[in-house]
Amino acid sequence: MHSAEEISDATGAVSTGSDDTLSSSATTNRKTSTTGANGAEGPIGVKKENKRSKYRHVAAYHAKVRHSSLTREPNVTASFLGFRNLMVIVLVAMNLRLIIENFMKYGVLICIKCHDYRKQDVVLGSILFALVPYHLFISYLIELTASKQAKQVVGQRKRNGSAEAAERDQRTFRLTWWLSAFFHCINTLLSLGVTSFVVYFYIHHPGIGTLCELQALIVSFKICSYAFTNRDLREAMLNPSMESALPEIYSSCPYPRNITLGNLIYFWLAPTLVYQPVYPRSSHIRWSFVAKRLFEFFCLTVFIWLLSAQYAAPVLRNSIDKIAVMDVASILERVMKLSTISLVIWLAGFFAVFQSLLNALAEVLRFGDREFYTDWWNSSSLGGYWRSWNRPVYLFMKRHVFSPLVGRGWSPLAASTVVFLVSAVLHEMLVGIPTHNLIGVAFAGMMFQLPLIAITAPLEKIQDPSGRVIGNSIFWVSFCLVGQPLGALLYFFAWQAKYGSVSKMGV
Template identity: 30%
Template sequence: MSEDSALRSRSSKKGDINQNGHLQNKNEKKKWVDMSFLPRESPLTVLLSTSLHIRAIYHIFIAILIILMMDTFMYDFVEFGKIKLGVYPVIYGFGDIGRCGRLWLFELALALAFYPGLRVYGLGARVLRKHTAPAPPRRPPSPRVLSAAWSTLGAAALAALLGALLGVPSWDLGRRHLALASGCIVTLEMIRFAMKIYAVTVACVPRCHAAGGTPLPSFRHYLYFLFAPTLLYRDKYPRTEKTRWGVVALHLLEVVAIIFYNSFLWERFILPYWSDYGKEPQVQLGRVVQAMFACVLPSIISFLCGFYCVLHAWLNAFAEMLTFADRLFYEEWWTMSEYSKYYRAWNRVVYAWLRDHIYIPLVPRAGRSLATLSVFLISAVFHELVLALSFGFFYPVLLVMFGVFGLLCVPLTATCGRLFPGVFNLVMWLTLMVGNGLLWSLYPMEYFARKNCPASPGDSFFVPKSWSCPEIVMKSNWTFNNPFTF
């Protein structure tokens, strides 16, 4: 059942939603229902409050965190005579936080500067609209020409603003590398602000040219939208009655705990395999393959922690602070057996923006296939942009995995996933584990190869260093033996 169909079914208890999206009830007049935003909780919030089984899994992850802390405590104490508790990767990852803050303030300033620009554009369009009349012969210039010129000027100003928002931080990070976590903050925020500005532009610019249309949003509402956990602009969102600060504190505590959780995973189970990569001129292929497989389980746990940290804890904390009532930031993607449904359910915040602003406008012009391909490529390019600027090198592993293999999985699982949901849910989890294992191996390989290998004239931002240093060789006395011979 689709989301709209499910909504109509749930709403039938109180009334009926007609084809135009109006809620009809015997005791009240018709009112508009926005099908995109409804008061609802996140799936994990519901499951944790209603299912003892899911709550037990949540407690298992907390217990694993405690065991990891004890393991790190004992290992550091016995081996080094000091206690680190995963603090050093966190400090290193969020290094140069002052520069990160300055770049973020620059991005925020440009996002705020868009609002007075929108007001000026709306004022100019209104003035031109009032004076628009059929121009007599030989009377230059025509009001229609002035209106077209004003629209062109507005589009150029918007392009310049978005160009500065995306270009200046990218140039600064390309000029001088920032720590990994700090770089992620800068790049993700610049993309988030750009998507929000575009959403407001699409919603509000037609109002500037329409006579007697909906007024432009107030600055207060625009500021609310900049920090609301959504990328789709609306004049009104469903709101809760009050902020539960205890819930906010709990979610922020979860964010901090997961940051250290990932730090423990990297420090104890991933970095030991790759931190010395490139210090020796040669490395055996068997060691590389063994390290990749050893990183599969830590990587999938890190992947799940990242999902919970960003799409559940962080977004729910902001939703609670801003009394934003629609908490459906994701769906039950872990039960999916079709990759098309997985991509829609994994991150509904980004998916909704791509659907409304890329896919739907392209379908009438290019068709469904080309529109889908465009969405995948745009999403893959921006994912790779974040990684390239954060790591300090271009290594398009995610671009290939997401933009090529991820796209191929959509038609491959479309039919079989419906016919054999159990089997293909297993296939989906298997591919996620293998894919994350490769990502959590290949990017550290390249990072430490650039750090540990000697500098050479051929070093480049775009040419992978790990392809030439160190040399990957087979074991000198390696031979294939019959496994059934004893």
Template identity: 30%
Template sequence: MQNGTPASIHLLQKDGLKNRVSGSASEEIDPNIIKQMSVLNFREKVQRMQANLVEEVDERLSGMMGELIQELEQSDASLQHQYVLVDDGHKYKNRIKPNKHGGLPEKQFMARNSLLTDLFEVKHIQAIYNIFIVILIILFINTAVYDLVVVGKLNLGIDLIRWNFQGFTTVFLLWLGMSFSTILLFCCFNLWGTQRICWKPNSLGRKCWDYGWLISLVVYQTTFLCVPAIKIIESHFPPASSMALLMEQVRLMMKTHAFVRSNVPRALVYKPHQSGDSKEMTPCPGFSKFLYFLFVPTLVYKDNYPRTKEIHWKFVAWCFLEVIGVIFYVAFIFERFLIPIYHDFGLPNNQKTPLSELLVVGMFGSMMPGTLVLLCGFYCLLHSWMNAFAELMRFADRMFYKDWWTASSHAAYYRLWNIVVHDWLYTYIYKDFSEILIPGKRLGPTLVVFIVSAVFHEYILAFTFRFFYPMLFLAFGGFGVGMVFLTKDLMPGGNIFVWLMLCVGVGILSCLYGFEWYARVNCPQVLDPISDFFVPRSWMCSNI
């Protein structure tokens, strides 16, 4: 049937019906006509319903396909955010070119999370984190069972932790003294900057004033370096307390140098009642800015830093809980895997074992436990501890490290491992040597950076253990520097090589320092105290 037929017939029938009704009101209507009209009306309604249904289904399908495509695009963007996170050049860019006077790039502060904080949003990375928690639980159960079955009492590493933090009250009082002296240094710097304008420029009085305060600063830093170290030797603090005090000492020294180095140029160009930038209206920043810098987790001074809007106390509590968990984790590793290797060194029942066998067993037995301790130390200090204080201080730039675990060269590993210290070395050592002392050179400043870093690492270890055994200095400042120039980024198998060298190096250092520590416990002293501090006692034990 044609499309126009039902409508035309319908009209004709309506006209015929109209004529019949108008012609004779009493004339009866033909039932066939009524039936035909009903069928035609029904077909027309069905066709209209079919057309509306097809149109509605088409619109619904189009809308559903559009929503599906949008969800897929959002999912793809989310996956890119999760899996290509470390390649976000803008978010993890650490330095920018200066706008004025050229020169080397400068430290850039911006609001961003720590890399692991972002990576933990990926369920696969979160699963690895959960695996470490399970390992901690297994070590906890292992230690508990061992203590109950072998020792007869439950220890759980508490004795080792308690011994390591003996004398912590004295350490805390020394820290308060160091902090007070640092605040006193700010007052002296403010006095120097505001009073130097009393003399005419280039006059003898101003030169004496400036050089007198410079000598005082050198004396202060020297005293600040020596007094805590002497106190550690006299008080015989255990390793954890000693290391905590020494790390705080070095941190405050680096903070002091950063503040003075950043604000001396400002004080030198200061003129009273000058017009211009408000930042140059005073020779010294306010005390509140200095106090904030003293506790904020960065070593590069700025008058202002990016800040968060509020403190997330649950995040702070979780970070400190992680710190406590890592302390127990490390205690378990030492008690179950490391201490048993070395604690008999130098005893009579251990004298018949050849030195070569002791070294091989110690080195290979320490590789995996030592690497776990290294990873725990990294996570405890550079992630949990730093993030906790950053949240407390509302400090928004949480880039305390980068993806050092993907490094394919030693140079990349050193750059990415500890961004906080690396920024200080770059800003106040490398840049100053490259732009002021050795202009245009790169090799010399690079070597100076490695030497300064290696010296202070060895200083912390020497006074923590109370003996000078410069194996870390040789590994870091000797072998490490050589590998920086021999290995290149993206070399085939570079990441495997870096991890292999890292594990081997940790095993060797753990072996040497472990033997030396227990040699000083089990072997008698044969030299005077000063010589004994510098000469390894493990070389003179009766079994060697």
């Protein structure tokens, strides 16, 4: 559209002569004009009008090289903000339609008293929650005994520094490590074994069982990290060298001063699975920050429960008959329908745990390193996703499984395979034991990540943005369609086939 000034120029200033005539006319007007009746000076207006009209039809509107907005060109960044807003509006409209459809078809399915949890489940779950952390105290006693032995060795070395004494000290260190490792293994197996046995055979409700199994896995991770780290700290104290130089942050609490009950309790409560004698700490506690994070956690927990009861449960129940007769088309339809619900539930759970709960806990403990995740949603490969979405587990596996294997001469591929093998076993325990169905779906899903990682790894290295877009799309497809919805359907089908509904309310 043209401005009023442009329209005035086009309609009120018509040139009837050549350029020379226009110039001559303008000169004559400047010489012979007089002041108008209203006091305005005529020549100024005439001069300005002639200047506006000059060369109007020959303006160079195409003066430089430009590209279309949707054309991908180097060094040109296109904005798709409007399309993003459109997608958000479409998603909101589609999900509102699903909400209305769900309400019209099923009514309100929320029922606090309808869940089939037994008194025995609550009692046994509470006992396990109270007793499992004591396995960390047992690991503390093991390390306390080993540290006393190490101090005796250092004292003897000061009194007798001969080569025979040094060789004897090495034998003592190796014997101490093997004995402590043996007792740590027994302690870890008891923690996991007893919890898994009680959950599988005596705790019926899968939610309570999952919480108990998850706590046992966390405690087991912490026991392993506590044992391995103190073993290396003990060796560094007995055999100081450049190769065994410790991080500078550890200097404020050298071994064996870190073997205290207070140090262990802090590690037990800290939002990490990797033991260190010292952690970076914040200066003070922001209680308003803690309150906000806990409020988020509470709201998201209620939100997840509402979505599960009102939307996920009907889709899962309606899928049972289709799975039983292996109606592939209907199963795919149910998987796609469940994908949106499971994705929203997973995202809400991720934010509730990794952003709200862990940050609240870190703030109370003044735990400084709060990189519990990175931007996994931008992952251009499956490997990038597994390195970024759950940093506590990733750092544990890297420090205590992957790096030691590579240091012993294993190839990175073989070490990664072992990491995913361990992770697959733990995933199957975490899902299969509380649902009382060890059917291997979680195990197979984790092992299936290895070929997907191999396929998408080259895309991560491509400099062209299209490579990252393709890799990110493969990640989201496998994440939304192949992974969670299909696994949820299969475990729910196995549960229904074995026990029937978790809820007493029929649909």
